[in-house]
Amino acid sequence: MLDEAQAIKNPGAKQTKSVKRLKAETRIALTGTPIENRLGDLWSIFDFINPGLLGSSKEFSAFVKRLADRPHNPYGPLRELVRPYILRRLKTDKSIIADLPDKTEVKTFCPLSRKQAALYQQAVAELAGHLEEVNGIKRRGIVLALLMRLKQICNHPSQWLGDGAWNEEDSGKLVRLRDIAEVVAARQEKALIFTQFKETTAPLVAFLGSVFGRPGLVLHGETEVKKRKDLVRQFQEDEDVPFFVLSVKAGGTGLNLTAASHVIHFDRWWNPAVENQATDRAFRIGQTKNVLVHKFVCRGTVEEKIDHMIESKKQLAGDFLSGGADILLTEMKDEELLRLVTLDLGAAMKEGNE
Template sequence: PQGADVVDGRACFRLAEVGTLRLPDAEDPDDQTGDGTKWQLQFLLRATADPSLLLSAGQIWSGEANGLVRDPRGLFVAELGRAALVEPMLAPALRRTQPSEYDLTVEEAEHFLTSGATRLIEAGFEVQLPATWDGRRRLGLRLSVRSTPSEQVVTRSRVGRDELAAFRWSIAVGDDELGEEELARLVAAKTPLVRLRGRWVSVDADRLRAGLEFLRRDPHRRTPRPTAAELLELVRVSQETPLPVTGVRADGWVGDVLAGRVQQRLPPVALPPSFRATLRPYQQRGVAWLAFMSALGLGACLADDMGLGKTVQTLALEAVERAGGERGPTLVLCPMSLVGMWQREAANFAPELRVLAHHGSARAHGDVLAERVAAADLVVTTYATAARDAGELAAITWRRLVLDEAHAIKNADTATAKAVRRFPAGHRLALTGTPVENRLADLWSVLDLLNPGLLGSRFEFRQRFAAPIERRGDSATAAELRRLTQPYLLRRVKTDPAIVPELPEKIEIRQEYRLTREQGTLYRAIVDEMMTKIENSHGIKRRGHVLAAITKLKQVCNHPAHLLHDGSPLGDRSGKVVRLEEVLAEILASGDRVLCFTQYTEFGHLLVPHLAGRLGVEVGFLHGGLAKGARDAIVDRFQAGEGPRILLLSLKAGGSGLTLTAAAQVLHLDRWWNPAVENQATDRAFRIGQGRTVQVRKFVCPGTIEDRIDTLITKKRALAGMVVGEGESWLTELSGDALRGMFALGEDAIDD
């Protein structure tokens, strides 16, 4: 409507339902509605100067309008001509002399209501539609789901999962659900415009018929009780439906899952008296969520930040279910370095759980394995062993499959990932501290393993989600993906204001790893060589040999190149360094800054270029060889949140007078015999009142001197008479047998 403000008037089109003026009982060919009415489009003109003035075509052609607007007839004809260009359906009416109204067929009326009117309004014309027209209301399918309240799911599921939900499809117009009779009448009418409960609605008869057929052969009639996963898929309506799905009504747990409010609805789970850990509130909520997901048979991914206690939440879930009479073994898959941790934590917190560690060359097979598994609650194995023994493990029906450090199977094509998919389990649980949502392919691998088919095939997932999100940064698709995956993921981060008050100021973690074959061979050679020297010497000389032996063993645990001083590349020759890379990658992904303490400056110099290359980031190093100014500059940048997020420190340089509270993570790469020195180092990062939790990880290889030191330091508090505080000198007084026991390499020290 260019220059519309200059025009004296504007055409108005009124669609009216007018009586056919026949006697009610007479045969009426003009009756289009069954109510003795027909559809008529009437032409009018509204004056610009006085908008209350609406002139009918009759007034214009009779001359009544003259003087009220300038040249009413010319204006009216021009306006109608302009309208016919926008809506060609009007053209025939304008061929008549003095056009004033136009009788429409039902099809034309429906076309005008659903599209013509909108086009005319957009072009600046006025359109009046009958008050009984309800064009906003679409014909569509509605899904109603009734389900058990969330808080009753866990108790009810013991009776049977079948009873937890039921659903029903119906056809609705807008908010009105239609009964069978109304539907039958609509289908029989075979007309695009139907009066429904006093309102006119546009209906596509073919689609309506298809919708009716869909209801009659309800897609889930074959499986009268869908699984929870099928229900959630149904509610998200990924399937093709003949009519658009215009409404989903869900109460109970299904409604809570869709709205993302399950967490608020679940009551805490009562832990059995045999469970010995005191859970923090967020951990209690985690266990309640895991029990809820398990009761529904939905695969779950617990993705809490590192250090928030995913293992203890899993053990609590197991303890609760066993106390409730659940039977059948749970298979835990984890990296080799965590097998001992699972055994230890289970023994500490859930001593009634029977744990079987299945790994190493002496592990059971065949009938013996079957017997041992039958007598266990928890079977812990490594990803590598699971791939090797896939045939045997797939023949067992597992109560649950737990994938610890689940990002280990993020590549769905590996032999391990393929093997794990074959293990039959009533419930699947993935634990990962890495935010999976950062890399969409990983998210697909983990969630597809937990709930096969949830996100479609990998190809479908890439087309529907990964490509639009990663290439185009499509936020609507990202939101849809979040909505789709949110029910299956629980992630709490340690900076979350809701969790901060629940955390202690310091969380200590024993970070286990295993030696490589090369390290193991060197370790044994040192023990043999040094024990010979020790046994053949006395006094100060013997003392010197003992201390030299301890140093060499510590160095070989760090890296063969640290022991040999040969400048050879680090590669993957050290279990400790490989584990360190994994831990650092996770810390970087979570956005934290980290301090890594070593007592050997030489080891620090080896690590800096290696870690920088592997992780693709700058690595800082604070050591005694730096001038004071250089050291101060490194500290200031680190504290200001600038520069490298990984800072290595040699223990002596890091020992005194430094404040590095910008770090939320502290790693002790090698062990000091004196706990006071270690604690002093930890306290660089840890100042009371710094307002957040610091996580302290101490690297320990089971079955090595590190393990023995760790045990001794822990016991030392009980052995008041032993002055461990004097550094390593007291060790030199131990007898030959005691030293051999201290030095010997345990069978669990080497990675399988």
């Protein structure tokens, strides 16, 4: 039996190949996210539990492509094919869990500081120049690097510049984080703060420590595995620990952190399944408090535009299991890509969270 079976979504990975060599009379896969990015994730899991049911990877890809062209209920035939092999349970189903409290998700819109806006516009201008000169794999690399750079600038100029300053006034996200943290502190509640960047965890811990007036905890990919249980136990049991900063990749699965009633996504993973798994560190069986989830979005930037895409991407798993679109930004035409990343300066400098 596999737990967290999405770990074998990549059929070419060494761990996937090793798992599929295991001998067993019966195979069971447990996962909350059978589809993280594309329907091929589902094929890899089924290749483990019922090899041959969905054909070869190449046959499955061709089948899914044909289904996508159907005008109505495109993925219905695939859904019917796998239905007998899937037992789906939702925490929101009161017949399954009657006493789980509510979860409320809100978008927390953040303005850009002048420094952020200037760096952002400079990055987009550089991209526009590069796109005229490159193509193929080199273009793909430049686009991915640009998207990462824009994410870093939206978090804080110091993350991109590497100057170590991390001044609060230079980042709209830090200003908004203070607003939320002060409310959490006044209520004597606890918060989880997720970021995809290891280099962001230490500045966030220092900043939040100054807001709460007490130190919190941090967990990222370099945190020793043997220490992680102790960190979880400390957060769960020690009332004087007000917050926990975690990198999404290291702390987004497998941890029980129900002492928190606030979850803050400081930056976005751009994958709903990964974000939901991180949120579910707090919103899970055993939680007794309502959970408020804040998803930070910088107005007028690529963050806001991709946030709209995330909403549509949720349908890939949701519609299929109850398929969808996987937008490959690197495959956009130049003009489409530039429209996506170009800064709306008026929106970016707008104060308020309405």
